[in-house]
Amino acid sequence: MTPSTALLADLVGAGGGHGVSRGFAPPVGGSADATWVPVAPALAGLLPGGALERGSVVTVTGSGSLVLALIAEASSAGAWCAEVGTAGLGIAAAAEAGVVLDRFVRVPRPGERWPEVVAALLDGFDIVVVHPWTDDGTSAGTSIGPPRRGDRATRAQHAIRRLTARARERGAVLVATSPWEGASLGLTVTAQRWHGLGAGHGHLTAREVEVTAVGRGAAVRPRRVRLWLPGPDGRVAAYDPHLLVDHERLVVARGGDGVSALVKTAGAPDGVGGSASVPSRLVG
Amino acid sequence: MVRTLALWCPDWSVVAAGISAVEPAVVVSANRVVACSAAARAEGVYRGQRRREAQSRVPDLVVVAANPAQDARAFEPVVAAVEELAPGIEVLRPGLAVVAAKGATRYFGGEEALVDVLAGVVAGVGHEGRFGIADGTFAAIQAAYRVQVVPPGESAAFLAPLPVQSLGDADLADLLVRLGISTLGGFAALPDDEVLARFGPEGRCRHRLARGLAERPPAGREAPPDLAVQTVLDPPVERVDAATFAAKALADRLTAMLAGRALAVTRVRVEAQTEHGEELARVWRHDDGFTAVALAERVRWQLDGWLSGTVGGTPGNGSGGSAPSLVQHGVTHHQTSWHGATPGQNPTSGMPTAGVSLLRLVPVEVVGIGRQLGLWGEDNGGQERVGRAVDRVLGLLGPTAAATAVLAGGRDVAGRVRAVPWGEPRAPDPLDTLPWPGRLPVPSPATVPPAPIPAKLLTVDGALVEVTGRFVATSVPARLALADGPAVDVVAWAGPWPVDSRWWDPGSHRRQARVQVVTADQCAHLLVLEAGQWHLEASYD
Structure with a gap:
């Protein structure tokens, strides 16, 4: 976190008090809850019960930052997270989201024995993130495990069923980033818009997203939530169009860029203009 | 009160070590005698004595290190033999087991007759078993120590003259003796509520035992069936060391789950299924509730007993230090009996012919635990759990397969x-906190492919966007094609941001231009141009 965003977090964050760092509510009760794994308040509306249920499988497709946002609260509250697969989550982004890297273990190349690896991790970890991968580790496929063909496909199906049962048995949360038969909830980013990047200037600062959750049982009716992922202050928050304006105003108050550009940023749907000066300095 | 039969094999550790009773021998743990043979006892050796002292009394004393696994393994044939006649036997510890006597008593026409038959059965597998029948487990065990059948309803009277040390609680016994109470009868005469007030719930439990009642009021309840935990062993486990791992994990899981419900398990059925569909089950019992370690130990012993029952085991011949003779690979169908008992009389009805493919722990009886476990050290427990899980992964994939960042x-x-x-120390990198001009602004990309994906950043007319030596884009990026995919429109972009690193070292000198782009579907990417080739380095998804 750069000093300027830290400052902003202080100002924007609740009460502006000291010690407001990146992250969400202070950890309460640690990971001791036998049934629920806490999530950031902004995401609670997506999940039946307002938190991740232990023993469940959740798929999060198409958004690494949503995965990170989902596990960050639990991680900062003391939960252990593991990641299996090569299509790695950005570590810097993870740290920014609030994932504690000390308790974030990665197994990038599980190879053919991935079901055993995931099973072993489910025994010990609170949250296991499973990515698709290919054997050569060059690019991510679209399904869990190596490409499914014939016998191998059946084996993968078996493994998925076994692992679903294993997660349920061990009370771990399995987060899959590709379709997973037997998942109780699927989260997808259905709409998004980036702010901060213009035609040749600015840099990515904030993103509005619409996340849709569809699941089984209580979650069968799709739930849609608009979020800042991340917000202008770098945090996940419920969507509030004023946040961007407030943020820009703060920048102005602290002697940022010109007023006209900032208003334009807040008002323009495509997010024109930049508020930070780092990249522009770098341009030749 | 349930009529209970107790089976006690005296000096079991000594017997299991393969030492005959006439030889003076002791089994020691931490330099203290934990069991001794009758011959040694006759020379003045007793349990709890220092090894050196025992040796000074008996110069030719055979000293054997304690080996609970061996004890359990050796006990399994005895239990299996008794179980054939008295189903539902529960093992308290190697050398001591209890079983409800009612059914078998009726079948054999009386308790004395039952004891005779069972003694014969145990002798048939080459051991000496002592039996006692009384009301309730505790009285039955005391009766077995004295080879006695206590008539129904007379257990309290039978227990009354026994010393308070019989309760097996040294602290309580010590305290009672200092209070002038030396027999169970004296302890039993104290009012129940006063005992609870003075000695707490545990003292009250012992008080109930002394009165010839069940260990606790009928609060100990049948466990609901959904508390069972099981693990599928794929491939089936034929080796005890592999089974040990499963046993430990399973025991941890059960105790953790029960602790979460403020329960402890007092009777647990260890069930195993083999590849050939054989079902094995054995109930273990621990009246104070199993801890995870104690439970894992029981499961391991049990598996050891079952699995090594399939191979020709020849117990150590009094050498004590000899490792349990487990055949380490495969399973032979050749079965020899235990301790040189007559071949063909092998109690192998419970012995599997194949590896164990399913292991299940079913809590038969649970009790509430008054104290809260894991109030402190919870994290530590989690860390241990994690450590084991990662160790398992490392075992599968190799020592560098798992990493933190x-x-x-x-x-x-x-x-x-x-x-x-x-496993390596995670020292924070001091360089991280230093200013890095040119570092990418936050937010950082959330998805980083393992290797950069080839990309093409194109201008409106389809030409590749180039960057000059002074890091200025030659034209406006309009379209982006990833790998071999179709080109999509670029709606916003910024850059190129130069990275000209380690220019002083020709070997590692890198010159890159980086661009952030947002495509028409509002996907944001970080593109890098190096040596004339665009790559997608990361995605802001």
């Missing part, structure tokens, strides 16, 4: 991350 100093996405193999 620390943020390191650097400008590009991959360079900012330093992987720390599991």
Whole structure:
């Protein structure tokens, strides 16, 4: 976190008090809850019960930052997270989201024995993130495990069923980033818009997203939530169009860029203009 | 009160070590005698004595190190033999088991007759078993120590003259003796509520035993069936060391789950299924509730007993230090009996012919635990759990398969991350906190492919966007094609941001231009141009 965003977090964050760092509510009760794994308040509306249920499988497709946002609260509250697969989550982004890297273990190349690896991790970890991968580790496929063909496909199906049962048995949360038969909830980013990047200037600062959750049982009716992922202050928050304006105003108050550009940023749907000066300095 | 039969094999550790009763021998743990043979006892050796003292009394004393696994393994044939006639036997510890006597008594026409038959059965597998029948487990065990059948309803009277040390609680016994109470009868005469007030719930439990009642009021309840935990062993386990791992994990899981419900298990059925569909089950019992370690130990012993029952085991011949003779690979169908008992009389009805493919722990009886476990050290427990899980992964994939990451100093996405193999110290990188001009602004990309994906950043007329030596784009990026995919429109972009690193070292000198783009579907990417080729380095998804 750069000093300027830290400052902003202080100002924007609740009460502006000291010690407001990146992250969400202070950890309460640690990971001791036998049934629920806490999530950031902004995401609670997506999940039946307002938190991740232990023993469940959740798929999060198409958004690494949503995965990170989902596990960050639990991680900062003391939960252990593991990641299996090569299509790695950005570590810097993870740290920014609030994932504690000390308790974030990665197994990038599980190879053919991935079901055993995931099973072993489910025994010990609170949250296991499973990515698709290919054997050569060059690019991510679209399904869990190596490409499914014939016998191998059946084996993968078996493994998925076994692992679903294993997660349920061990009370771990399995987060899959590709379709997973037997998942109780699927989260997808259905709409998004980036702010901060213009035609040749600015840099990515904030993103509005619409996340849709569809699941089984209580979650069968799709739930849609608009979020800042991340917000202008770098945090996940419920969507509030004023946040961007407030943020820009703060920048102005602290002697940022010109007023006209900032208003334009807040008002323009495509997010024109930049508020930070780092990249522009770098341009030749 | 349930009529209970207790089976006690005296000096079991000595017997299990393969030492005959006429030989003076002791089994020691931490330099204290934990069991001794009758011959040694006759020379003045007793349990709890120092090894050196025992040796000074009996110069030719055979000293054997305690080996609970061996004890359990050797006990299994005895239990299996008794179980054939008296189903539902529960093992308290190697050498001591109890079983409800009612059914078998009726079948054999009386308790004395039952004891005779069972004694014969145990003798048939080459051991000496002592039996006692009384009301309730505790009285039955005391009766077995004295080879006695206590008539129904007379257990309290039978227990009354016994010393308070019989309760097996040294602290309580010590205290009672100092209070002038030396017999169970004296302890039993104390009012129940006063005992609870003075000695707490545990003291009250012992008080109930002394009165010839069940260990606790009928609060100990049948466990609901959904508390069972099981693990599928794929491939089937034929080796005790592999089974041990499963046993430990399963025991931990059960105790943790029960602790979460403020319960402890007092009777647990260890069930195993073999590849050939054989079902094995044995109930273990611990009246104070199993701890995870104690439970894992029981499961391991039990598996050991079952699995090594399939191979020709020849117990150590009094050498004590000899390792349990487990055949380490495969399973032979050749079965020899235990301790040189007559071949063909092998109690192998419970012995599997194949590896164990399913292991299940079914809590038969649970009790509430008054104290809260894991109030402190919860994290530590979690860490141990995690450590075991990762160790297992490392065992599968190799020592560097799992890593945590620390943020390191650097400008590009991959360079900012330093992987720390599991188990190595995670020193924070001091370079990370230094200013890195040219570092990418936050937010950082959330998805980083393992290797950069070839891309084409194109102008409106389809030409590749180029960057001059002074890091100025020659034209406006309009379209982006990833790998071999179709080109999509670029709606916003910024850059190129130069990275000209380590220019002083021709070997590692890198010159890159980085661009952030947002495509028409509002996907944001970080593109890098190096040596005339665009790559997608990371995605802001």
